[in-house]
Amino acid sequence: MTRYLPPAILVVLALLPLVLKDPYLLNALITGGIFTIGAISLNLLLGYTGQLSLGHIAFFGIGAYASALTTLGFDIGIFGDFRIVHEGWHPFAGFIVAILLSGACGYVVGRLSFRVRGAYFVIVTICFAEVVRLVALNWVELTQGPLALTAIPQMKIGFPGLGEITLRTKAQNYYLMLAVAALAYVVVARLVSSRFGRAMRGLKENEQLAISVGVNATRTLTVAAAISAAIAGAAGSIYAHYFRIIDPDVFLFTYTVTMVIMVVSGGKGALAGPVIGGLIFGTLPVALRPYMAPEAQWIVYGAVLIAILFLMPRGIAPYLDDWFASRRRAPARAPVAQPQLEGQP
Amino acid sequence: MSANAAPILSVDHVGVRFGGLVAIADLHFDVREGEILSLIGPNGAGKTTAFNVVTGFLKPTQGEVRLRGTSLSGLSPNRINRLGLARTFQRTSVFPNDTVTDNVLIGLHREDRGASLLEAIFNLPRERAGEAARREKARALIDWVGLSARANERAGALSYGEQRLVGVALALATEPSMLLLDEPVSGMNASETQNFVRLIRSVRDRGVTILLVEHDMPMVMEVSDRIVALNHGKLIADGTPDEIRADPAVIEAYLGKSAAAREAEREAAHA
Ligand SMILES: Nc1ncnc2c1ncn2[C@@H]1O[C@H](COP(=O)(O)OP(=O)(O)O)[C@@H](O)[C@H]1O
Numbered sequence A: 001m002t003r004y005l006p007p008a009i010l011v012v013l014a015l016l017p018l019v020l021k022d023p024y025l026l027n028a029l030i031t032g033g034i035f036t037i038g039a040i041s042l043n044l045l046l047g048y049t050g051q052l053s054l055g056h057i058a059f060f061g062i063g064a065y066a067s068a069l070t071t072l073g074f075d076i077g078i079f080g081d082f083r084i085v086h087e088g089w090h091p092f093a094g095f096i097v098a099i100l101l102s103g104a105c106g107y108v109v110g111r112l113s114f115r116v117r118g119a120y121f122v123i124v125t126i127c128f129a130e131v132v133r134l135v136a137l138n139w140v141e142l143t144q145g146p147l148a149l150t151a152i153p154q155m156k157i158g159f160p161g162l163g164e165i166t167l168r169t170k171a172q173n174y175y176l177m178l179a180v181a182a183l184a185y186v187v188v189a190r191l192v193s194s195r196f197g198r199a200m201r202g203l204k205e206n207e208q209l210a211i212s213v214g215v216n217a218t219r220t221l222t223v224a225a226a227i228s229a230a231i232a233g234a235a236g237s238i239y240a241h242y243f244r245i246i247d248p249d250v251f252l253f254t255y256t257v258t259m260v261i262m263v264v265s266g267g268k269g270a271l272a273g274p275v276i277g278g279l280i281f282g283t284l285p286v287a288l289r290p291y292m293a294p295e296a297q298w299i300v301y302g303a304v305l306i307a308i309l310f311l312m313p314r315g316i317a318p319y320l321d322d323w324f325a326s327r328r329r330a331p332a333r334a335p336v337a338q339p340q341l342e343g344q345p
Numbered sequence B: 001m002s003a004n005a006a007p008i009l010s011v012d013h014v015g016v017r018f019g020g021l022v023a024i025a026d027l028h029f030d031v032r033e034g035e036i037l038s039l040i041g042p043n044g045a046g047k048t049t050a051f052n053v054v055t056g057f058l059k060p061t062q063g064e065v066r067l068r069g070t071s072l073s074g075l076s077p078n079r080i081n082r083l084g085l086a087r088t089f090q091r092t093s094v095f096p097n098d099t100v101t102d103n104v105l106i107g108l109h110r111e112d113r114g115a116s117l118l119e120a121i122f123n124l125p126r127e128r129a130g131e132a133a134r135r136e137k138a139r140a141l142i143d144w145v146g147l148s149a150r151a152n153e154r155a156g157a158l159s160y161g162e163q164r165l166v167g168v169a170l171a172l173a174t175e176p177s178m179l180l181l182d183e184p185v186s187g188m189n190a191s192e193t194q195n196f197v198r199l200i201r202s203v204r205d206r207g208v209t210i211l212l213v214e215h216d217m218p219m220v221m222e223v224s225d226r227i228v229a230l231n232h233g234k235l236i237a238d239g240t241p242d243e244i245r246a247d248p249a250v251i252e253a254y255l256g257k258s259a260a261a262r263e264a265e266r267e268a269a270h271a
């Protein structure tokens, strides 16, 4: 039932800039939306394969840096006199590079950790995020380290017939975020309803049984990790070209926690889950700001989270689905099974 | 069943040790193409362990298993399934949170391997055609095991016996040449068991060789072409149901030594 919710939310959100002109609120929606894309990607792993990526922000940050550096260009020494010089490319090329590089990182991390299951993936992803953060902090020649990469060009998109548009205004960036979010949602929806998605769910529900019917666990999980990371990388790219400045703090653990909160509160393993969770926890800090001091804001934030998980332990979307289902009359049960052995399957 | 039919599966002097515990010792038997072979033995005899070795879930400490002459050593369970071996499990046989149809569809996930991930994401014609074909196959399989009325119910909500049928449909979805069933009728009532016997026979009639582990002795005696008996991880008898029924080692394993001795005395008295 709740899977009809996101298209409705999309329509409302698409009309919102027509009435909402406040740049502060629009900025908050863009930021919340970008992290919601991250949450949608995290849900593919956490919700559908049951694998918790606690370093998910690494893929987001890699996307942000990859997109920024592809666009800005760089000149780095490798050893001796050998240097790699890259002239800046079009920002849209940066967006594509971000997706590919983040996806490749997701693939490698999956490859390394899915041979052994359980907590191993969680640990590897946390370590990976920390290592990437340290690289961003210390490889000053490439990343400017703590000084941050600045003056990242704004995203440019070519439209057939319209020519190329540079996304300068908040409203334009808002629509870019919305378009990428919708795309990410559709990719995940298609994937989980395909046979790849069924294999993922099978592994989550009963791994031994899934393997026994031929599901290649390592490959399935690795592919899921790669796609999830690629989507997170796309979100990172939008982030970089919207804020136009990124520093190693983009890899902070708190951002991963934010995405996990969005997924878990909205309902992991439900398509609408990260969208609902993203709407609530993406806008809550901004909504509270005019009314209370920062400490109080975080207390309310925590209280809302606890209340949701206390009342709806599986998250909001599954709760709503159950509620809709219980309102429909339960179907009458058919008589006991009798094999129909005459027909040939 | 001709005695000289080619073996489809050879369990070749397999041993499994868990630390100091010998779960299976030097187990050696063949399964012939097209037969229904049962593996019997008291609890803890090593039957499930033998299944786990054959299907690749356990690496044997010695010996090897061959499928049509090809060694299965070192192959992962999903690879072994692709070679034509499917199994059900003693405890859980379904994906509880998926519908019966989705359960069977998981078993069919390798059908039409041509369609790629990208085709699935873009929902291209080949993916749609493949999906329609898979759904039709799933429907036919579910009909065939007699669960069409339950097709859209959550598998975990079905009765124990019905879940067993889902497990069989799921295993058959992978189009195996051999099916291993681990205690499939435990927990079923008499009429469900009778239905299941018919099902096993008709699976065999489709050309699928069956290896069955079961405690229900009347059922085993009725359905099996041949029986292999295990006790304490060792093979103690191999023969037709009639031979196994009369085998002193089997009687002793099941009823204890005194019973076996009494049985022998009675036989002697009648002779
Ligand atoms: N994973 C394991 N680790 C340790 N011991 C095991 C394991 N699996 C089975 N066993 C032991 O191996 C013996 C055979 O078990 P099993 O194959 O399950 O017997 P059966 O299926 O014939 O009842 C038992 O003594 C059991 O406790």
Ligand SMILES: [Mg+2]
Residues within 6 Å of the ligand: B047, B048, B049, B090
């Ligand atoms: Mg057993």
